[in-house]
Amino acid sequence: MHFVETLATEDLGNRSYLAGGRETAVVVDPPRDIDRVLAAAARRGVRITHVAETHVHKDYVSGGLELARITGAAYLVPAGAQVAYGRVPVADGDRAGIDGGLSLRAVETPGHTPHHTSYVLYDGDTPVAAFTGGSLLIGSVGRPDLVEPRLTRRFARAQHASAHRLAELPDDVRVLPTHGFGSLCSATQAEGQGEASTIGRERVHNIALTSDVDAFVTELLAGLDDIPAYYAHMGPANAAGPAPVDLTAPRIADAAELTSRLDAGEWVVDLRNRVAFAEGHLAGSLNFDGSGQLATHLAWLLPWGKPVTLLADTAEEIAAAQRELARVGIDRPGAAATGPAEQWAPGGEELRSFRRADFAALADAVAAAHEGGAAPVVVDVRRRSERATAGWVTGSVHLPLHELPRRIGELPPGTVWVHCAGGLRAAIAASFLDTEDREVIAIDDGFATARDLGLVTLPVR
Template identity: 65%
Template sequence: MFFADVLETQGLGNRSYLAGGARAAVVVDPPRDIDRLVEAAARRGVRIVAVAETHVHNDYVTGGLQLARLTGARYLVPAAASVSYDRVPVSDGDVEDIDEGLTLRAVATPGHTPHHISYVLEEDGRAVAAFTGGSLLIGGVGRPDLVEPRLTERLARAQHASAHRLAAELGDDVAVMPTHGFGSFCSSGRAGGERSTIGAEKSSNPALLQDVDEFVGQMLAGLDDVPAYYAHMGPANASGPGPIDLTPPRRADAGEIAGRLAAGEWVVDLRSRVAFSEGHVAGSFNFELDGQLATYLAWTIPWGKPVTLLGASAEEVTRAQRELARVGIDRPAAAAVGSPADWLRPGERPSSFPRGTFADLAAALSADERVVVLDVRRDGERSAGWIEESVHIPIHRIHQRLDEVPDGTVWVHCAGGMRAAVAASMLDAAGRRVVAIDDGYAAAAEAGLALV
């Protein structure tokens, strides 16, 4: 009897899989931190005999090459992918033996990338699961615009054809097990859901319900910004990432923290946005550990800029270090644990700023205070509606565009509060008066704010 275990990387919205039988297994699309998969295989009592990549990933650094080297497994990579390391090149129709009666069949599914391969797990010749990577997702497909702008429409049409191929060749009961689509920016539209089958996708997935022109038109119209760090992931994966280094970073004292800030480096406070607003090291930025830390920090930071991490505990720093390594921010320059009292030099006082709600904003506007409303949601979110006369700068651009924020007290909002806290910390570091709106955007209408 086969098994297919899910390994979630929630901060990036991705899944990897360990699938196999009684003695052996394959890993599909492993993350950088492969120790989790080694431990999962040990719990199952199976040997990893193959590691399979559906494509050269654009959103995270793969651990596939290192996992294959560590375990001696065969490293399956699409033959059409241009990579600089030895691997087993996989083409449409190729079959890999995994365990007794269990095989992995390659199905060419271009669209997310030109070389994309899905893998169908077959037990005694019957398809039981399809590892679809960035092709057919739960309720959607992977976005086609991450490779080259000139290829985007062609790849969108290929996505439609690939989805239909999988639906035509596989039975309705076959499990659909994608890598992307759980909050990943590699998915187009609002793909998501915990589990699905080919039959369920036939009844709900736009790629399988719309004709190709309608599907492509809607997909291209709905594509949002691409995280800036994606530009570094593909080349890293094509060249062959080195092993992850999760040894503890060097500890920084208050003097070193001040020196790194003075040098223009990034000091990132991992604590909650509530704790940060109440007191923090002046000049530090707040990226909550329990938010999408890796995505938004990697998206925002000038690539290669040294990062010092501040956490309430060593465990917080360790978690953050692991998350950042998944997207190629390999080694923090330094780290410190504790509270602002531990991170400030004698005589220095912590900085702070207020938090508020949309009702508080409405009151401030009614009082005719000098208020600037800053919306840091993405373009696609704002297109559905915004607060009248608000300034719009998406969170991933705010660091480069601080000079565009008008004078006055800046009330900054997003959809829920996490990104507003990031932007507020950057504005505070720049010396602006700021209020972070820690509230759901639906409350703006309830507060009586004028919406467009």
Template identity: 70%
Template sequence: MFFADILETEGLGNRTYLAGGVRGAVVVDPPRDIDRLIAAAARRGVRIVAVAETHVHNDYVTGGLELARLTGARYLVPAGASVAYARVAVADGDLEKIDEGLVLRAVTTPGHTPHHTSYVLEKDGRPVAAFTGGSLLIGSVGRPDLVEPRLTEELARAQHASAHRLASELDDEVSVMPTHGFGSFCSSAQAGGERSTIGVEKASNPALVQDVETFVMRLLAGLDDVPAYYAHMGPANAAGPAPVDLTAPGRADAGEIARRLAAGEWVVDLRSRVAFADGHVAGSFNFEVEGQLATYLAWMIPWGKPVTLLAESAEDISRAQRELTRVGIDRPAAAAVGSPADWTTGGAPPTSFPRAVFTDLTAARDRGENPVILDVRRDGERAGGWIEGSVHIPIHQVHQRLHEVPAGTVWVHCAGGMRAAIAASVLDAAGRDVVAVDDGYEAAVAAGLALVTPAQH
């Protein structure tokens, strides 16, 4: 028998795999918080005998080195990856025994990175699953532009070749089990689905149904923004990440919160956007713990800036701390639990701003208020159309481009509301009058707002 369990890291859109047999198992592409994997192996009653990295990751800090150290497992890293620590340098065709009759075979699949390696799990000599990392994804491939701009086209062509290699060498029923593609910015396009096989991908994946020239042209044309924190992930993973520390941060009272704000540090309120708009500490930013906290906070915060977390419960602080360690924000400077009344000094009332939907924006225009409309969607989203007269600054650039927002009351929108709430909090902290549009973008037309499409522009 064999098993291949999926461990989701939803906030980053990634998956880790625990796969093995009766006694032994391998972990493929582990996240920083390895306690989840140790617990999963214990539930299965197996020993982790190998930890395998498909590549040096650009989107999160790996827990592989520490997991291998704690478990005594062999740490498999592609031979072409330049790293500063001892590991088993894996070359094409190398075999790693996982359990009786269960072997992991390395298959070089460059494209996402030059050294990218997939791993095929073989049961009694028959391939049963392919751990494809950032190579062949479900309905897509990993993006080729995260290593070096000069290599992007070359790596895009390599992605096409690697996908075809996997498709030609593996039977149609072999499971495709990628690391990226479930909301990860390492995916070149929207990709997902619970499970897939080589046969399914042969019939539908652009890398396998398009010729190389068409594939490369469309792949490069569709690449989206790269989160700024990615620049720090590769070097951290190549150097060897330190063990994670998830002990509770020190508690901050209202006075300390005020001092940290005055020093220019980031104070992050993890509560829902509804609660934050109703009342919050002036100068704090709203990144919902239920949203893509790690991605957007790590993308926007000046790297290395101290961050203090505010939440309604210690559980939310702990959850946020765990998510942030995955992207290299290791220790909050401080934390506080409670409500805005507990976090403000001298009896000062919490500050607030209104929330609205697109019909409210139409009504404001009809009243002659001439609101400033700020679209904080990404460039790729904006390219599909926008509200006539709106100003566009992608969410991850708002804090750096506040001077470009026209005077007046700013109505902020995104595609659904989460990013608009972040941007609204940044504008509010800067002293601007703001309204957060908490509505789906598709509702703009029904609200009577004129949209501009690329064909009209």
């Protein structure tokens, strides 16, 4: 008798797993905020005896070391991983007893990293689930380019071999990856594949199992996009041994302190939704909606180590953001402020604002330009892969969001209409443009509407 409970970290597109029997359990690839894991184990009434890492993670700070310390669990880490702390080094074929007839078998699956190891859960002699980490994902595999560019092709070939090794398991074995639910550690985002799978289903649908190695490598490498900048800091943090997370509330800042922090070049981040921010915000602040993959977007753009102050409607929203940011190593906000935005401006100073519009308004502006009006400056902040597959607004300037802050000076003069695929990233970009005193209009609309209006140039296939 066994169970597997999924612990999703939606903002990063990752999953951790608690698996065990009546009394004891293992945790695979735990998040940094381990209180969630401890609560899940307490609800189940099980003791955590093992913590297993599939690899030294590049996209988030692991809670594995601290979880093992608190629970006294054996900390299973691939033997090939270079880490600075004590662990149980795991090699191919090693087994760990979990509960009664339950056991975990290590399977070397290099490709995402050179030391990557998957774990197969056995109930007696029967394999029932495979914790595949960043190896075999649902419809895809983990990206092979996070270690060293010169090794990417070699690691891509290794991913193909590792996927085929896992495919030797029986059809009904559940596939339980860590990445692939929006995570940028996934080589591709497999659309329409769902969030649950088995080895049998992957044999039919996964590119690594339906293509020969050369075709697979060619397609895999062609689909790789930019690596988030903060990934460079996650691997070293996990190899050194992350410090325990501190989620105590940050100190409260008044309007004068907020101004002082802005004047010092610090980032003051407004977590409110994009509509509220556009209608009125503290001059110099940046808009990262707390409900929209905050950790990924902010960590990618933030110069590493720069202090951050958080603004939100409520203390609960500050706490939620603080938890998300700790998962990627942004540990302690410098300060925070809540309440009406008017309270954040010094001396009754007016809040700044900018326009929001839809693609129909942009179509009108384009039509007016054809009649002799000023041509709109259209900026596309989607990633390169999105533009290459879905097309682009004709005449638009492409500045992926993560490149925008350092390239704003490249934009021609005039009113800037900024868009993404749905409006969230456009709002972030608009807040950066607003700090540079550019007249900006944030397009809050789905990109499909631009296609319907005839604004889009489609890629040649």
